[in-house]
Amino acid sequence: MKKRNVKSIQGRQVVPNPIGPECIRVTKVYDWVVLTNRDRNKVQIPEECFAAIEDARHEGNTITATCSEVAGTRSCDFIGATPANIPSVPGAQIVSLAFHVHIRVQFFCNGAPLPGCNFVVPVSFMDEVILCFPEGTEINCNIFDVQCTVVLNQMLGDMVVLDVTMCKDVQVEAEVKLEVEAKFCGPRPVIPIQEEGFVCPTQPFPQQCPTFFPTTNCLCQGAAEFNGEASILVFEDGLGGPTTGNLDLTALVCDQCTLSGSRIQVTYIDTLGPTPTPTGTPDADIDQSFTFTANDFSQPTCVTNAAGVVTGLTVTGTGVITPAGGVPENASFTLTLADADPLGDTATLLITGATSTVTIALTEVANPGLEVETGDCDRFPG
Template sequence: MKKRSSIRGSQTPTPTPTPIDPNNLAPECIRVDKVYDWVFFANDYQNKNFIPDEACREAVSNALANGDRVTTECNSTNPEDVICNATILENGNPGRVQIIWTVTVNVSVFINGNLACTFPVRTQFDDTIMLCVPEGITNDNINCRATQVICRTDGVLMGPDMFGPMIPVRVVLCKDVQVEFPVKLEVLAKFCFPRANNIPVPNDVIKCDLNLLEFPRQCPDIFPVDNCECQATVLARNEETLATFGENGTLVPGTSTLDGEICQECSLGDSQFTFSFTSDEDGDTTPTPTASPFDLSFTYDPSTIDRVVCDTDDESLAAFGEGTQTFDTSTQFANYELRIFNDPAGFQLILRNTAGEVIFDSGVVDALVRYEECETFADLLNNND
């Protein structure tokens, strides 16, 4: 049985935190393509392209020589028009898959605001990635697609005489790759989310000895990921904070702003938060030998959320990962520990350097919190005992 708790904490004015999305288990009988692996990643392509139309090349060269204004635009193609071809190089857990992506964008050249010409630029991306592709999975079971095409061009460069003006083009391709196989299942179902493309491609080919089943085996070590035991949303706007900086314990008064969703729908992949601290240089606090005369305001952006630990008895959770701490003139890497408490409602953010030393501790800060336990497979199995 889930525990549902009311919002605690107060602010003026009182904002509304993001509601928790339910993701309850339910028995289902389905005929479906089972997802054996699912990754999402992106590639960045940059190149200088000559203008294929001879008349346009000559017009642009003359315009540049005369000091006219020459501008360019790059129009992205529809992601559905991107072509991808997947080839399994080696089955395994994980196995090796090669994917070739072909995308075409259109580049337009303007002279003093008037269109001079438009021409296509064709780009190919070649990826080799590690996926769950056990014996029985074939090329037809690799479902690859582009979700977004981003194109940018920055003006015109003067190239060598034989090519004339060159136009730099940058193309970013966002990609979604799934390994699917048709099965009939009776399941207890929850929504799941893609994992990061974070398995390195080994230099030596590693072959796995897999036993053949009616359906290929899943890869439980890498997908699907375990569900969280709890989920929470937290919201604080300019809440008073007496923070500690550095190993010497420098006390700095200020305000904290935090907006976070941890394990939404009970999935670690659906987690994010943002944090900022504004120091109060004129704060009315008692001077101490460790007080700081500097402005230590900063923002913190997490790059990963590696794990979440739940304490269902105390109705609290702790999220761990890494990110960057950005001051007015500098940025540094920092690991974080974000603690969220339901009763009393609040949070605490602790940042550590690469040596594990605490470089920032917000202390417990008041916040609006929604906390809820997740129903896991273990809960249902224990209830059936």
């Protein structure tokens, strides 16, 4: 791109402004969840309004109703917390919260407001949620959306049913001081004031619950895709062996560099026709079709070349395999990807269940159409 000749700004900007360590006071987020509640609440119709509704109905008129949130009435109360006692998430607490909002209800007769039929009722939800809530932190919760509908076909005498959906945001926070690499954005650097005398001890900050928030970013990521005819090994209850059929495999590991962005889905059809072709060999005549879905992933092990470039990865985890005509069963898996262009891509998936074992070994040469991509995760992009 051709540089333009631009005059430099004239002024007193002569003080150096290098990047260096700075201490900032910020609100640290220790945990963060979004909750959604939907419930039907029976509310009392005022006596005057109920009489007007009954009179209008007896005269053959059409009754409709609306409900909406009253602005400025959202509130959240912290009730208490108890230890969760979950071995896999040490430091977790079961936190009880109460959410409140006021709802305005209005009835109409043939589209016109009914006299005395504009009233406000309170609606509350109680929630219990597992949070990282160490001593010294505070709960910051708020309601960010409320939707309401009047269920007219469920009027119970002088009661009307409201269908209310409430969306809430809950954060565990504490004020901390952090040292960061930064530079001042003001016209001059701050001049520190040196103080002498008594030195106060440093104040410790609450310790983070490290096992479940924040989630650990991946160091590498990968993907594999194949759809076509393939030869694999399938055993069920000790029977089976090599089989050729249609394989549909999709694997994403640490998509967007987050472990939660991982998925593996496999569908294998033993024969391309509607029924297996008999061969006279008992093991070979078994329908070895199956599906597999992964539901839990460990952090992948990255493979790099001499230049430090990611060329492959291995990831393990658990999922569910469902044999043809069988019942779903829990299984463990190991997926290994190698990205070696051109024509050097490989993908190997080993699945082990209580009664089923599967070995899928694909190469770009033997399985044209196999696509494998792996790469580094830049967790702090510029």
